[in-house]
Amino acid sequence: MELIDQLAEAALQRDSLRLRSLVQDIARFPINWSMVPRPKTNDPRLLALSASLAELLASRQNQTPPAWTKTIGALQEPFYLLQSAEKMTRLRHLCETQSPEPMRKRLLYAPPNFLVFV
DSSP states (O other): OOHHHHHHHHHHTTOHHHHHHHHHHHHHSOOOGGGOOOOSOOOHHHHHHHHHHHHHHHHHTTOOOOGGGGGOOOOSSOEESSGGGGTOHHHHHHHHHHSOHHHHTTTEEOOTTTTOOO
């Protein structure tokens, strides 16, 4: 399974610990984001998550995201990467207005500092 598939699957399952661990591994061993292959799935949620995460992480490493991300559009319904945002009005509003742009444009919502580590 490719790294981008693992990232998207962890995000879809809202497995924050696994997702953070994978992103921290990437920080230690940077990858060339422009060369990351498109996931071999037709699941629109996994494709949207993959594209969003690839764009977000590439941007944070001052890299160009893979070209295939431009072909992945928004989901039909919003998806909150923090399940609590579905119930907590203030958190939901924060996520909807300040989620990182690669995610927000695909109706994926997370806090503005999503996957940022000190």
